[in-house]
Amino acid sequence: MSKQPSRTIKVDTLARVEGEGALYIKLKGDLVQDVKLKIYEPPRFFEAFLRGRHFSEIPDIVARICGICPIAYQMSAVHAIERALGVAIDPSVRMLRRLFYCGEWIESHALHVYMLHAPDFLGYPDAIAMARDHQAVVQQGLRLKKAGNRIVALMGGREIHPVSAAVGGFYKAPSKSALKELVDELKWALDASLATARWASGLDFPDFEQDYEFVSLSHPNEYPFNEGRIVSNRGLDIDPSEYEDNFTEQHVQYSNALHSVLRGRGSYMVGPMARFNLNFDKLPDVAQQAARDCGLQAPCRNPFRSIIVRAIELVFACHEALRLIHEYEPPAAPRVQACARASTGQAATEAPRGLLYHRYELDQDGLIASAKIIPPTSQNQKRIEEDLWHFVSQVATRPTEEITLKCEQAVRNYDPCISCATHFLRLHVERD
Amino acid sequence: MALRIIGCGNVDRGDDAAGLLVARRLHALGVETPGVEIIEDSGESFSLMDRWAGFEHVIIVDATAPSGKPGQVRVWNALVDKLPEDFFPSSTHAFGVREAVELARTMNRLPQNLLIYGIEGKQFSFGAPLSPEVEPAVASVVERLVTQVSDEQCRRQRRARGSGS
Numbered sequence: 253m254s255k256q257p258s259r260t261i262k263v264d265t266l267a268r269v270e271g272e273g274a275l276y277i278k279l280k281g282d283l284v285q286d287v288k289l290k291i292y293e294p295p296r297f298f299e300a301f302l303r304g305r306h307f308s309e310i311p312d313i314v315a316r317i318c319g320i321c322p323i324a325y326q327m328s329a330v331h332a333i334e335r336a337l338g339v340a341i342d343p344s345v346r347m348l349r350r351l352f353y354c355g356e357w358i359e360s361h362a363l364h365v366y367m368l369h370a371p372d373f374l375g376y377p378d379a380i381a382m383a384r385d386h387q388a389v390v391q392q393g394l395r396l397k398k399a400g401n402r403i404v405a406l407m408g409g410r411e412i413h414p415v416s417a418a419v420g421g422f423y424k425a426p427s428k429s430a431l432k433e434l435v436d437e438l439k440w441a442l443d444a445s446l447a448t449a450r451w452a453s454g455l456d457f458p459d460f461e462q463d464y465e466f467v468s469l470s471h472p473n474e475y476p477f478n479e480g481r482i483v484s485n486r487g488l489d490i491d492p493s494e495y496e497d498n499f500t501e502q503h504v505q506y507s508n509a510l511h512s513v514l515r516g517r518g519s520y521m522v523g524p525m526a527r528f529n530l531n532f533d534k535l536p537d538v539a540q541q542a543a544r545d546c547g548l549q550a551p552c553r554n555p556f557r558s559i560i561v562r563a564i565e566l567v568f569a570c571h572e573a574l575r576l577i578h579e580y581e582p583p584a585a586p587r588v589q590a591c592a593r594a595s596t597g598q599a600a601t602e603a604p605r606g607l608l609y610h611r612y613e614l615d616q617d618g619l620i621a622s623a624k625i626i627p628p629t630s631q632n633q634k635r636i637e638e639d640l641w642h643f644v645s646q647v648a649t650r651p652t653e654e655i656t657l658k659c660e661q662a663v664r665n666y667d668p669c670i671s672c673a674t675h676f677l678r679l680h681v682e683r684d
Numbered sequence: 685m686a687l688r689i690i691g692c693g694n695v696d697r698g699d700d701a702a703g704l705l706v707a708r709r710l711h712a713l714g715v716e717t718p719g720v721e722i723i724e725d726s727g728e729s730f731s732l733m734d735r736w737a738g739f740e741h742v743i744i745v746d747a748t749a750p751s752g753k754p755g756q757v758r759v760w761n762a763l764v765d766k767l768p769e770d771f772f773p774s775s776t777h778a779f780g781v782r783e784a785v786e787l788a789r790t791m792n793r794l795p796q797n798l799l800i801y802g803i804e805g806k807q808f809s810f811g812a813p814l815s816p817e818v819e820p821a822v823a824s825v826v827e828r829l830v831t832q833v834s835d836e837q838c839r840r841q842r843r844a845r846g847s848g849s
Contacts, residue, residue, distance in 0.1 A: 297810045316696045317810075319726050363730070367779070380783065383790045390791065397730055 258285070259652055275659060276506075277640065282648040287640045288506050289633060289663065302623040307333050307592070307614055311417045314610075314625075320363065323356040323404065324603030326417040327478055328610040328625075333419045335493075336597025336614055337590045344583035345421040346478070347576050351431075352407045352417070353477040353601075354573040358400025358441065360604035361524075361562040361569070364667045365448060366393025369559045372661040373455040389451075392444055396566070399441040402434055403573060421587025431577045438574050445566035446542055452560045453546035458658070460643055461553040464635070465517065466526035469602050475534040475568055476527065478601045483530060484520065485551065492600040495609050501626070502634075511634040512626060519634040522606030523666060524561045525552055536575075539568040555639060555665040562667075592618030603628055605667050629668045636666050687720045687836060688739040689829060692727030692746040692781060698812035699754070699805030702822050703727070703745040705814070706801075709826045715833050719840070729779035733788050741836075742795045745825060746781050747805040747818075748772060754806035755817035757825055762789075762798035771802055801825050 259279040278286040298317055302310060314329045315322035327349060334341065341349075366389065367379040376382040383390040406426055408414020416422045469476035470483040482498075483489050490498055501510035514520050532540065532550035543549070543564050552561060598611040606628030613621040643662050647655050691707025693700040707724050716722045725735055727746055736742040748758065748771040760767055762785045772782035779787075781800065788794045803825060806815040814822070 301811045313696075316694060319694075319728055367730075378783075379779075380786045380790055383787055387791060390787075394730055394733075398734065401731065 275640075275663065277644055277655070277659060279644070279648055279655075282645075284641055284644045284648065287637055287644065289637045289640065290506055298625055299623040302612075302620050305620050307337070307419055307590070307612070307618045307620065310612070310620065311419065312415055315414055315417075317625075318627075320360050321356060321603050321605070321608075322414055323352050323408070323417075324601060324608050325610075325625075326414065327353060327601045328599050328603075328608045329612070330417055330419050331478060331599035331601060332597045332610040332612050333614070334590065334597065335599055336595040336612060337419070337593060338595075339420050339588060339590045341421055341588065342583040342585070344425070344581055345587070347580060348407065348422060348425060348583075349417075350477050351403060351573055351576045351580075352414075354569040354576070355400045355403025355407065357569040357604050358566060358573075359397050359404060360400075360667075361566050362393050362396035362400060364604075364664075365452065365559055365562050365566070366390060366396070368667070369562075369661075369664055372657070372664060373559070392448070396441055396444050396448070399434075399437050399570075402437060406430060406434065418587050419590045421583065421585070423586065425582050425586040427582065428580060431580055435574065435577060438570055438577070442538075442567065442570035442574065445563060445570050446538075448566060449542045449546050449560060449563035452563045453548070455559065457554060457556045458643075458646070459554075460556060460646060462555070462639060462642060464526075464553060465514065465520040466529050466551070467514075467520045467522050467631075468526040468530045468607060469600060470530055471534070473534070475531050475572070476602050482600055482607065484514075485530060486517070488514070492609065493598045495598060495600060495626075496611070496624075499626075499631075501630070510630055512631040513634060519638055520631070521555075521635050521666075522628050522631050523558070524565050524604075524606075525555065525558045526606065527602060528552065528561045528564065535564070535568055536571050538571055539564050542567050555662070558665050558667075592616065605629060605632075607631060629666075632666045632668065636663055636668065639665070686739050687741040687743070687833065688736060689715075689720070689722045689743045689745070689833075690732065690735055691722070691724050692732070692744060694726065696811055698807045698809045699803075699815050699818045700747050700808045701814055702747040702803040702805060702818055703801075705822050706745045706803075706825050706829070709822070710829060710833075713826070713830060715830055717837070720833055720837070727780050727784075729781075729784035729787060732781065732784040733793055736795050736798070737793070739795055741797045743799045743801065743829065743832075744781060745801040745803070745829075746772075747808075748802035749804075750806055751804060753804050754815055755819075755821040756804040757821050758802045758804070760800045760802070762800055763794060763796075767800065771804075801829075 274290040276288040310329045311326045314325035317325050371378055371382045409416040416424055465484050465486050467484045469480035471480035481489055498515055499512055500515050501512050504511055529551040546560050548560050594616040596613045600607050600609045609626040611624040615621050639662055647658050691703040693703040695701045695704050704724050707722050710722050767782040767785050772780055803821045
């Protein structure tokens with residue numbers, strides 16, 4: 253028997269601020285020998301940074317953890333602290349928080365669909381190259397993203413690093429007339445999202461399905477943002493306070509990031525595809541119909557089709573934002589007072605990339621004694637690796653360069669925090 | 685002839701704060717006058733393109749990636765120079781200044797004049813202060829921009845007097 257040649261594919265990147273990512277794949281002949289996805293996140297710096305701070309400072313600090321998802325970090329933080337302190341928020345504040353989240357989903361999904369994932373499907377190395385031939389597509393993506401940004405800027409009090417969210421509500425609630433000014437652009441954004449879904453459904457998708465355990469929030473009456481039980485398609489149904497009883501983080505030698513697993517079960521998927529599959533019946537009619545028109549059915553098990561799912565969630569977020577603005581009545585007071593006490597609170601909310609879990613332990617003065625933050629990227633990391641094990645087997649006969657590009661696309665299906673960097677990877681391919 | 689100075693970065697990320705600190709010090713020095721605006725931004729591409737829209741003259745100040753010379757100040761004329769990827773590698777969470785410039789170049793959305801001041805950083809750790817090597821560079825860029833803005837205002841006044849005579 254002849255000796256099989258082996259190939260090693262390494263994809264390295266240098267990130268300016270944080271989250272250096274790398275992908276390592278080893279092939280022997282056409283057989284996969286090893287797959288390692290390395291996402292180097294600064295381990296637990298954030299949680300240490302929060303210790304000793306007063307609970308009222310936390311929403312502003314965690315907003316600066318992620319440039320794309322500041323609202324998600326704020327929402328998980330305020331809900332966890334409110335659960336610890338027994339704070340019940342005004343129903344109008346609850347609506348405003350949903351609207352806030354709509355803005356972030358629109359911004360984040362528009363960025364990912366148009367600027368990060370679309371170049372993969374259309375055969376370009378990045379959005380800059382794609383813009384030369386598809387300027388109208390890029391323009392539409394930019395305008396959609398801006399529509400989300402307008403919500404965040406109005407609600408957050410400023411363009412970047414929103415500062416308005418507070419434990420108990422907001423520092424300031426917007427007027428009805430201020431929200432009404434968003435309506436025309438959101439109506440355009442809804443139409444543009446429907447067009448985005450139709451466009452995305454016409455892309456070519458690899459024939460690749462996996463048997464996933466999908467995990468997301470589930471609420472009895474609505475597509476989930478801030479509230480609900482954590483459920484899965486395999487019977488998980490828990491309160492967020494039971495998260496750490498059911499999930500655990502494993503350290504892997506080759507990465508500073510921790511891999512989350514369901515205890516006794518293994519990997520799972522969070523994010524748009526999980527939400528869509530577990531909450532399809534909670535989508536408004538316009539989004540359900542758009543999905544059907546795109547040939548998308550729950551459960552969808554092809555991760556490459558997540559670009560369509562994100563477009564459907566864009567439809568939902570625009571529609572939901574318009575509904576919330578239409579029904580909005582300003583609260584009597586923008587926030588309720590929260591009184592310090594020794595306590596612990598947990599919450600999970602749905603960041604654009606998936607479930608974001610926070611836990612805070614407070615002392616009697618309201619200072620943070622300990623904090624735990626589990627972002628969606630670390631929850632998906634093990635699942636991404638497993639996708640790659642199976643996907644590389646399907647494309648192993650292709651040239652190394654093509655395998656590399658396909659694998660990057662497979663990683664981007666999850667919109668991990670490294671996905672921006674992986675569009676500008678310095679590729680390093682080794683062959684024996 | 686409106687001028688906008690945009691200081692970019694994250695104040696909680698060590699030397700990534702350099703651009704923001706330049707903007708804050710210019711503001712504190714009263715450099716912001718009619719025709720001269722100073723703002724802060726995260727440096728995310730798409731918001732940057734919106735932030736320079738409508739301004740003829742734009743100056744961006746941002747931290748650049750370490751290359752062994754912390755505190756070194758580099759200046760690029762974005763209309764002429766392609767920004768080097770070595771100094772502006774992508775952040776993990778967002779497109780940055782380099783992508784903003786190159787995407788805007790492709791889409792004809794660059795302002796008429798765009799200068800990029802890059803201050804080389806040493807470390808970008810969460811919660812870390814500015815490195816000692818970077819502090820003088822921030823002061824130096826502030827000084828250069830104060831002079832630049834002052835010269836620009838003098839030129840404007842001369843032009844206004846000339847057109848009024």
